Amino acid sequence: MTMSQLLPDKLVEEEILCRVPATSLKRLRATCKLWNGLFNNRRFAKNHFDKSAKQFLFLMLTKEYRIRSLSVELKGELGLLDPLHSVQFKITHVFHCDGLLLCTYEGYHRLVVWNPCTGQTKWLNHPVSRYKGYITNTPGGNITYTLGCYEDKKSHNSSYKILRLVEWEKNQRFEIYEIKSDSWRILDVNPDCILMYNHSSVSLKGKTYWFALDEKELDPVVLLVSFDYTTERFARVCLPNPYGIYRIMSLSVVREEKLSVLLRRRDALESEIEIWVSNPIDEHKVVSWSKILVGDEPRLGLCRGTSFLVDEEKKIALCCDRGICNQDTTKDYFFLYIIGEDNELTQVDFGASSTWQLHSPLLFNYVPSLAQIQ
Amino acid sequence: MSKIIVLKCVGHNPKDFELDEAVAVQFGCIKDLFHSDFDAESKIVVDVPMKFNSYIIGRILEFCSSRASFSSDRAYWEQDFFHPCREPNQRKRKELIAIMEASEYLGMESLVELTTQSLANYLKGKNPLTIRSLWKVEGDLTAEEEAKALAMGVAKLGH
16 A cells, blocks of 8 residues: 555455445456455455345346346346357356356357356356267257355365256256366256256255156145255255146245245136245245235236246336247247236236247346356 | 543544543453453553544544444434545545544444445445545556456446
């Protein structure tokens, strides 16, 4: 620190900058060497995660294969240049975990783990599955990827893994990639149910959650399943109605502490949809659910990809449906619905697109962070 | 008779501050003195570094003695003690930094948190040139480093 400098370096690093929101902080890295260097500092990233106020943002995947912010406090779109092909990376699927985005494009089998705040990226080629070398190119995918956080036993630092679900000959197999060791291996684990990967999956506190079907019972049961990237084991979570059969299901996260589900029962005579929010998820507590919104829209969920975002405090939800038009099967139609207080539902037509490869849930939560990809 | 701690401020406007136990235990660097084994009637003098003048120490002691009257430390800080404003002038910036550094020295975590959060709020939404000018930060990146950092910092999602 020079004599004229007002801010003491130690306090800048340990107490001040770690309290600046991530999206503002990224603009400040060009201020000086000290501040710029903090973006590659794991200890600072952890400090920032602990001390800064979380920014709970909503993002959307666009038909131009880019990511757009829906949050009024942020503006703009995100895109990536694939360094291998020197073209815009067409993002067809996004999975968010701890401020990192796992983006995939089925067209040429590439995936990337990306932190938009630090600019850090980790590119991977879509590897040949160890399960008989089979790769599918089926749109809507028999291969899905999710990202999770685990604690390294030796260093006690957080690191990240990618879980790959391969559906092959009606069986679901798992493989796991450790960013730290840059290697894939088969994961010999059985969730004892069928993961419904075509519905949305989400990350919460480092674990991934999916809907799953238990077909062992006479009446199949739909439930939630979580995967712990530290223990590499699955665990079950009950839905609001543990014996319900649902026609429409979608998952979301509320303020990085609760799960939310959008459900329409298969046996419902009406076209009522329900949005439930859990209690704060904690491995030591039983999950309980509260119904916060109800909507009546017969067309919602008729399409093949429903995603939603919910603001529990304002009691409002934004739902997006995506599906094929009967009149023109080369196009996907997108519809946005807003469900508000007093259960009012407003439909906003969104448009049509020929981007049939875009099969990912389009709406997702995002909390910017300085998490290091390692 | 309870123990008495004296904070001795030297330099410009030297002054001694006598602290009763209720105030002194709020400072991490002093509270352990009350558990040490010495004559209960004695005074302990703590020399405060010259960089922390008596005005700043006096402001901190004012915070310590009044905070209990408010619903929270943050409420007192924002409503009555420091009045966060859109853009502090030079005098207010220096005062904020002095209170922050003195709080850190005295081990008063609550005040460190309040002062550093206020500073973080003032940095939010600014660009590097403004930060350098207002807070006297030396821009020591090379032209190439700065261009790269700017490109990474400006891109999309952020303001």
